[in-house]
Amino acid sequence: MVFSMTAFARSELSTDQGNLAWELRSVNHRYLEATLRLPDAFRDLEGPLRERLRKQLARGKVECTLRFNPVTDAHPDLSLNQPLLDQLIEAAGRIRSQLDNPSPINPLELLAWPGVLGGSEQNQPDLLKQADTLFNQALDELKQHRAREGAELRALIEERLDSMAERVITLREMMPTLLAAHRQKLIDRFNEAQLELDVTRIEQELVMLAQKIDVAEELDRIDTHITETRHVLNGKAAMGRRLDFLMQEFNREANTLGSKAIDARSTQTAVDLKVYIEQMREQVQNIE
Numbered sequence: 001m002v003f004s005m006t007a008f009a010r011s012e013l014s015t016d017q018g019n020l021a022w023e024l025r026s027v028n029h030r031y032l033e034a035t036l037r038l039p040d041a042f043r044d045l046e047g048p049l050r051e052r053l054r055k056q057l058a059r060g061k062v063e064c065t066l067r068f069n070p071v072t073d074a075h076p077d078l079s080l081n082q083p084l085l086d087q088l089i090e091a092a093g094r095i096r097s098q099l100d101n102p103s104p105i106n107p108l109e110l111l112a113w114p115g116v117l118g119g120s121e122q123n124q125p126d127l128l129k130q131a132d133t134l135f136n137q138a139l140d141e142l143k144q145h146r147a148r149e150g151a152e153l154r155a156l157i158e159e160r161l162d163s164m165a166e167r168v169i170t171l172r173e174m175m176p177t178l179l180a181a182h183r184q185k186l187i188d189r190f191n192e193a194q195l196e197l198d199v200t201r202i203e204q205e206l207v208m209l210a211q212k213i214d215v216a217e218e219l220d221r222i223d224t225h226i227t228e229t230r231h232v233l234n235g236k237a238a239m240g241r242r243l244d245f246l247m248q249e250f251n252r253e254a255n256t257l258g259s260k261a262i263d264a265r266s267t268q269t270a271v272d273l274k275v276y277i278e279q280m281r282e283q284v285q286n287i288e
Contacts, residue, residue, distance in 0.1 A: 001147065002151065002287060003143070004152075004286050005027060006026060006149060007025075008023075009139070010023050019071075020131050022065070023064075026062045027061050032059055036049060042068070056139065057143075062142075085116055092105050153286060156280075158230070160279055161280075167269050171219065218256050247280060247281040250277045
């Protein structure tokens, strides 16, 4: 199944302690790169959530942000971490004794020290569990968005593959006519120049020319790449890198076709193929 790397998901939940909201953003990236922004009280979730992302997503730059707004009418019981507070005061006293004109200790700065002031944490485990469950909902939504956009990308790529296959068939059928026309054109030029025709030499030159401009091998390889691309699109594993490699192979064959073109029609076919390949390449950059 084709998954895009570009998606957005938001999941929100109101609890008796406040409002939780997850926002997940995903864009294309060469590897999986996850960034989690969590309030301090939810840091214990970071490790498990990273592991969950690693198991469920293969590629993409994913930003996960959790916002928690406590209820405004809640008045939790505040508690002081007295041992930590005593250590801070003692350390501040030692520093003050070494200064010439020390400033008094600011109680508010002590309260702002991490870990000094706390509230009731009897419901903290429940809040973490709710945030964890809410993350799963957001992640499921993100994957659904990636799947929907992936289906659109697949349709665009298959449309280009169909167009390429048609161009290959047309050019393959045209080649005998193009070679015959080129042969006659060469003979006409000899006649116009009133040169004596050496039929054997002309035929030798035409054979060498036919070998030089023969594109059957390139057309066969393009057909093979089309078949392989369809096979990859029908797979279940991450396919973006494989598709990117196939785009490079397509482009190589199209360039060779262009260099071997002998008239405007074959040149136009090579140009059309390169346009389709570039369009596919742009879409492939967003596929997981």
